[in-house]
Each structure stands twice: as structure tokens, then as C-alpha cells.
Amino acid sequence: MENIKVTKEELLHNPKITNEEICDYAYGILGTDNGWVYGRIVEENTKSFQMRPYDVYGKPATLFLREKTCRIDLDRDKDLKIGNYICGRLDPRKDKNKWSYYLIDVGRLDSKEEFTNKLIEKLKKKWESEDFRIDNDDLPQFDGKIALYDWATDYVEAMLERKHKVFNRKIETGKAELEGIVNKIDKKQSELNKIQGNKNQMEEEFKQLKKQIKEAEPKYAHYLELGILSDHQMVPDIRKDYAYSSYEELINQVWGYLWKNENLYYEKAIIKAFMNALRTKQLTLLWGRPGTGKTSLPIKVAHALGAKCIRIQVQSNWTDNQDLIGFFNVVDKRYVSTQFLDALIEAEKNPEQLYFILLDEMNLANVEYYFSEMLNVFTWDKPYELPLYSDRIRTRLQAELKEAEVAEEDIRELVAQLADMDYYKPSFKIPENVRFVGTLNTDATTKTISPKVIDRSCLIELQAMAEEVKRTEAENLPETVVLDGNRVVVKAERFKVPPANNNEDSDLLSKINEIRVLGLPVSNRVKTYINQWNGGDETLIDLDEVVLVKILPAIDLDYKHNHQTKTMIEELKKIIQDCERSFRKIERMEKQATDTERLKYWED
Incomplete structure (x- = not known):
């Protein structure tokens, strides 16, 4: 908006002021663009309407004292009438040395508020990012001393200043709250630094401990080799002993555990036959089609009882006892053990724990070949001693050590060999807390079970369960299952033959x-x-x-x-x-x- 070139006093008292200057003043004082003014029709004749311009509303524009009204041609808009609010572009014309004011591009306004809305739209373009308003009641405060646009600008800026004061107060309040939060964060950070310091200290201690363990490993291995230490550690069993009132109750509990805790669905008769076999000196053989749960049965029953099941996968190339129980290496004078023998030794060191040794897919090789020595276990009333090698070998080594006048390194080797023989003794008594279970396949890749093996075994056939049978079995399950190998244990003595x-x-x-x-x-x-x-x-x-x-x-x-x-x-x-x-x-x-x-x- 251009600056006003003359003052209102000059317009009112200086007759030399031209009509062009009056128009410029009108444009400036009203704050319009391109000569637009607003007013109200106050008079009508046959050819034109007469409009009185307004400063804003209700107050006639004093700059038009010489000319109280602007003439408007009737042909501009025949729908106009006295009392209408209108706007238009002021067009001064000189006719016979007399200036007249015409309003062209006339537009009718439905209300005074429309002018306010148009003004606000213009102001919003200047303060697009701010939230402000101008009420109609505020506009009469305009006194006409400055341009309306400048007045509105001052008005809005004052309003925004008040708004920003409120905002600043909120900021101060927020700063105080933020300071409180920062203080809490500082306190927590201090605690965290302390924890981090403790963590670093523990990590350093752990690093030193690992270093000490690494340095001690060769010495520990050497002591193990000499037989001074044992790698078997006795861990106290804190599980509660399940004191069942009858073996029938125990069978029901195992049966219910498999159904409810493991989602393994066996007929009670199968569980009963398996549990009965555990109370005898028999090899328990489970057979059936794939998917009937042959391997799962002993593993999960062991878990229910708190027993330990060691699974050994039989290999098709097993041909004799050495494949199962190992052999003595006469060159190194050491016993070459197997998983099977180590499982028996572990069971011997834990006499209260019941052990299942599971030979999976037992008939992949000829059972009577690799299992021939073990078949004798099931024919003796007393615990069977499994021969591993001749005791004369150990006697000879003991004599060599007693008479040795050799280097210290050779003596250490003799001591290590004797310690190995003390762990793997010439003969090993089968522990009474061990039960042997095998699974059988019935396809072309397997060997036939001989009558000798059948004679020493309890054979249990597993079949897929029909839905009708499953419903009947489910109706008879025990209501409560207390067995859980992590909390409850049935000790090996309960299965003593x-x-x-x-x-x-x-x-x-x-x-x-x-x-x-x-x-x-x-x-x-x-x-x-x-x-x-x-x-x-x-x-x-x-x-x-x-x-x-x-x-x-x-x-x-x-x-x-x-x-x-x-x-x-x-x-x-x-x-x-x-x-x-x-x-x-x-x-x-x-x-x-x-x-x-x-x-x-x-x-x-």
C-alpha cells in the first residue's frame, strides 16, 4: 500500500487539492487495492444511484465533503436498490470542468460482515502461519487517521503480542517442568553410571576368572588323567519323591502325563505293559509302523518319572561287542569307550536315579552279534559283570610302575594309563538302576530278530489309535497329574527287581x-x-x-x-x-x- 501524499486537513481546507489527490487519499485511508471502495446506496434517480462512501461502517467518509455521493450509472446493475451495500472501483471523471466520481465494476455485498471477511482474507495472506481473528465489533475502533490496512496490521500484531505473552508464560512453565525432568534424568544417569561402573568391574573380574580357568585347564586335565579328580559331579537332587500308594496309581499318572503334558496318545494297556516290563530283568522292545511313537514313549516316560533316558542310535555296520561297549587299545594301553559304556558308568555313579538306555532302530544291525554279551544280562539273577579286558594288563602296568627307573615323563604316562584303567575297569557290573529299551523297524533295511533275542525280551506293539478308541481312553484319564520330572521323581529303588x-x-x-x-x-x-x-x-x-x-x-x-x-x-x-x-x-x-x-x- 502506497503512503498517503496529503493529510485530511489539507483535503478539507486547501481548495487547490485536485480530485486525483482526493482519490489517492481515499484509496490510502480505506486501505484498498486498485482504487476499490465500499459504501451504501443512499439515493436513487432515473439514471443513477447515489452512494455514500464509508470509512468502515456507519461513518461517512469526511474526505468527500465536497462531493457527498458518487454517481453510479443505472445500466451497471439494475438489481441494485437504496440501502444495498456495494463495492466498486472509484473512477474520477472530469466533465465540463467538473469532476464526478463514478463507481465501476460494481459488486453488491449481502452484509457488512462480507466486507470484514474480505479484509480478513487479505490479512491472512500476510500472517499465514498465525492464528488470529478480527471481530466486526472491533472495526468501529478505526478512527481514519491511518490507512485501514495499517490499522488492521497494528491490531493483529497487538493481538499476537498478547498471544505470545501467554505462550511465553507457558514456555516458562514448561522450562521449569523441563528443568525438573532434567534433574531426574541427571539423577538416573548418575545411578546408571554407578551400575555401569559395577558392570565394568564385574566384566573385568569375569575376564580374569576366564583367564584363570584357561590357565587351570591343562592342570585339571592332567589330574583327570591321573585319576586324582573325576569329571562326574554329584549334584544334590532336590526333587520331591513321589510316594504313590499303588503301582496302579503310578501307571495311571504316567498315562495321564503323556496325554495331558506331552500330547502323546497311548492306550493305557501299552503304558501298563511298558511299566510292567520295567519291573523285570527283560529287554523291552517297541515296534510298529513309523509315527506310532516308539522312540517318544521311553523318552517321555523317563521324563514323567524323573528318570534319565540316554538315546543311542544303532548303526547298520555294527558287527560285534566292540561296536557297543568299546575295546582295549593294546598299543596306547588305553580303553576306547563308547556312549553305551559311558552311560552305564554314569548310571553306576547315580544309584538312586533310574536310567533308560534306549537303543534306537536296534535291528538295523544283527542284534545277536553286537548285543551278544549284553544278552547274558537278562539271564542272570544276580548283577551281571561285563568283561572289558584282561585284568593281567593292569597288573603288569602296576609292576612296571613299581620297578620303573625311567624318565619322569614315562612315569606320568604309566600313571595316566593306570588311572584310565581304574575308570574303565577290566570288568564292569551292570547297575541295577538301568533298564534297556530298544525300538524296531519292520522294513527291508532291517534284520530279523532271532528267537534268542525274543526269549529275553518283552515285545510291545504300537499301533495308530482309532478316534473311537481315543475318545474312550480320554474319558478314563486321571483328573489330576502330579508327575513332572523337573519337580517330582520316582527313585530307582521303586523298580528294583x-x-x-x-x-x-x-x-x-x-x-x-x-x-x-x-x-x-x-x-x-x-x-x-x-x-x-x-x-x-x-x-x-x-x-x-x-x-x-x-x-x-x-x-x-x-x-x-x-x-x-x-x-x-x-x-x-x-x-x-x-x-x-x-x-x-x-x-x-x-x-x-x-x-x-x-x-x-x-x-x-
């Missing part, structure tokens, strides 16, 4: 004798199995289980040409007619025999 109770007159043994009379291959090992159970605190084993795990696995007979086979089976079915699981198994064996011409336990 009792002395045989030779009860020849028992009903169960009488039934077994009836089966033997039929001519079926019934081993005396069956009687041992029953007597070991009868020597316990209670008897849960029944005819159905004995037939299923000890008698049927030994059957392998000519079904097509030997007519006595069918006769024997019919008589057997009469004896075990109440044994549901054994009866179903025999029917499956007969069905398979119609195709294979042999009646046998194993199914393809």
Missing part, C-alpha cells in the same frame, strides 16, 4: 502251562517274567499281557502244510477267549497267514 516268588500253583501259571501243553513255543523265560512280578508289592500282570508280550512273539509256524498249527491256534483261542488284545492279535496273524503261508507274530 525283587527275588523270584516261585508260586507254581497260581492261576496265571496254570494257564501258561495249558498253552505250553498245546505244543506252542513257550519259553521258561515266561515263568521268570511272571515270578519277578509276583515277587513285588502287588500283581498287575494278567494273562492277556503275558500272551501278548511273551508268547505270541515267539510263534513262527507253517500254516499251510502243518495242520496241527490251526488246531493249536483254535485251542489257544479257547484258553485266552477273555483276553481281548491277544485274541485280536491272533486273528490278525491268521489273516496274514492265508497270504504268507506262515503264522507269525511280525506284520509287514
